[in-house]
Amino acid sequence: MNSAPGPRIAVVGAGLGGLACARVLQLHGRAVTVFEREASADARPQGGSLDIHAGTGQTALRAACLLDRFRALARPEGQEWRLLDPATGSALSFDAPVHDDDSPEIDRSQLRGLLLDSLADGTVRWGRAVMGVTPLGDGTWRLQLDDGTAEDADLVVGADGAWSRIRPALSDAAPGYAGVHFVETGFDDCDTRRPALARLVGNGTLLAKDDSKALLAQRNGNGHIRAYAAFRAPQDWQRAAGVDLDDPAAVRAHLLKMFDGWDESLLGLLRYPDGGFAHRPLFVLPTPHTWEHVPGITLLGDAAHLMPPVGLGANLAMLDGAELARALIAEPGIDDAVRAYENVMLPRSAQAAQDCAKALDDLVPPTDS
Incomplete structure (x- = not known):
C-alpha cells in the first residue's frame, strides 16, 4: 500500500468507477492504491461506446478535473439514434432516447485511458488479483491476493464488477x-x-x-x-x-x-x-440491493448495483467513485464518509435498477407480456 500519511485506501478494480475514485482522491492529496487483476491496461478489449450523461458521468469527470479533456475526445454526433422497421429497414424514428440532452459518446477504452493517464505513476498495481478480504476486528481489513501475499487497508472499496470478490463481505446477494x-x-x-x-x-x-x-x-x-x-x-x-x-x-x-x-x-x-x-x-443483482453498513468497506459500480446495460451503468459507476472520494475528503472520518456516500448511493441505484429493468423490457419484451 501507499506509504504516504493518511488512511490506507485500497480500491479493488481498475474500471471506470474505481479510477474515478482514485483520481478525485489524488487531486485532493489523498493516498490511494488500486489493485487490478488484469496484467496491463491493454490486457483485453474494453467494450464499445458509452454515452456520458451530463447529470452523472460528466458530473464525475468535472469533479476529476477531466471534463475538458473528455470533451476533446467525445463524439457529440454519436447521440443520434435510428429506429428502423424490421420488415422494411426504413426509418420509423430519429428521436434519441437519451437520459440527458447532452450525452456525447466516447469509446470505453478512450475514457479508461483518460482516467489512467491522470493518475500518479504506480497508483494501479497491475496483475494483483484480490481473492477476498478479512476483517481484522478494529475496522480495518486484510486483502488476500492471488499470489499468497496480503495487504492491510483502513478502507476497502469494492469496484471489481459483476462477480466482485469484495461483495460477500457485505452482502449474500449474487447476480442472477x-x-x-x-x-x-x-x-x-x-x-x-x-x-x-x-x-x-x-x-x-x-x-x-x-x-x-x-x-x-x-x-x-x-x-x-x-x-x-x-x-x-x-x-x-x-x-x-x-x-x-x-x-x-x-x-x-x-x-x-x-x-x-x-x-x-x-x-x-x-x-x-x-x-x-x-x-x-x-x-443483474436483486433490486433493491442494499446492505447494513460495515466499517471500513463499501462497494461501487457493478459490484454494488449490477443492472442491465442500457446506458446507466458506467455513468453511475463514475458518479459513485467521485462521490465516495468527495465524502472521504469532506467528512471527519472514514466511517462518516462511507455512511454519507451509502445513504445517497443505495437509494439512487435502486431507482436506476428499476429504470434499467423497464428499459430492458421495452427493448425485448417478456414473452408472456
Missing part, C-alpha cells in the same frame, strides 16, 4: 440471469469496407425490434461498428437449439433463422461480420 442474451459481433473500417452498413447505422446507434428480439448496431471510434442480436431465451439456449457457440457458422445460421423475415439490410449485421460472435447473457 436476467432472461436476455446478447450476441455481439463487429465490423472494421466500415466507411471504406462496408459503406452501405455505415450509412444504415449513421453516426450513432441503430435499433430494430419486434416481439422479444432486437438488432442493435453502434458506431464506435475509428470506423468500427459493434452489432448485437438481443433476445429472450434460457441461459443455456444453445443446448436446446443444438448450436455450438464456438462455431461461428452455426451461430450465424441460428440467428438468421431467428430473424427470418427481417429486411436484408438488417440481416447484413448477422451475415457479414469481421470475426466471430461473443455471447453475453445478461446478469
Whole structure:
C-alpha cells in the first residue's frame, strides 16, 4: 500500500468507477492504491461506446478535473439514434432516447485511458488479483491476493464488477440471469469496407425490434461498428437449439433463422461480420440491493448495483467513485464518509435498477407480456 500519511485506501478494480475514485482522491492529496487483476491496461478489449450523461458521468469527470479533456475526445454526433422497421429497414424514428440532452459518446477504452493517464505513476498495481478480504476486528481489513501475499487497508472499496470478490463481505446477494442474451459481433473500417452498413447505422446507434428480439448496431471510434442480436431465451439456449457457440457458422445460421423475415439490410449485421460472435447473457443483482453498513468497506459500480446495460451503468459507476472520494475528503472520518456516500448511493441505484429493468423490457419484451 501507499506509504504516504493518511488512511490506507485500497480500491479493488481498475474500471471506470474505481479510477474515478482514485483520481478525485489524488487531486485532493489523498493516498490511494488500486489493485487490478488484469496484467496491463491493454490486457483485453474494453467494450464499445458509452454515452456520458451530463447529470452523472460528466458530473464525475468535472469533479476529476477531466471534463475538458473528455470533451476533446467525445463524439457529440454519436447521440443520434435510428429506429428502423424490421420488415422494411426504413426509418420509423430519429428521436434519441437519451437520459440527458447532452450525452456525447466516447469509446470505453478512450475514457479508461483518460482516467489512467491522470493518475500518479504506480497508483494501479497491475496483475494483483484480490481473492477476498478479512476483517481484522478494529475496522480495518486484510486483502488476500492471488499470489499468497496480503495487504492491510483502513478502507476497502469494492469496484471489481459483476462477480466482485469484495461483495460477500457485505452482502449474500449474487447476480442472477436476467432472461436476455446478447450476441455481439463487429465490423472494421466500415466507411471504406462496408459503406452501405455505415450509412444504415449513421453516426450513432441503430435499433430494430419486434416481439422479444432486437438488432442493435453502434458506431464506435475509428470506423468500427459493434452489432448485437438481443433476445429472450434460457441461459443455456444453445443446448436446446443444438448450436455450438464456438462455431461461428452455426451461430450465424441460428440467428438468421431467428430473424427470418427481417429486411436484408438488417440481416447484413448477422451475415457479414469481421470475426466471430461473443455471447453475453445478461446478469443483474436483486433490486433493491442494499446492505447494513460495515466499517471500513463499501462497494461501487457493478459490484454494488449490477443492472442491465442500457446506458446507466458506467455513468453511475463514475458518479459513485467521485462521490465516495468527495465524502472521504469532506467528512471527519472514514466511517462518516462511507455512511454519507451509502445513504445517497443505495437509494439512487435502486431507482436506476428499476429504470434499467423497464428499459430492458421495452427493448425485448417478456414473452408472456
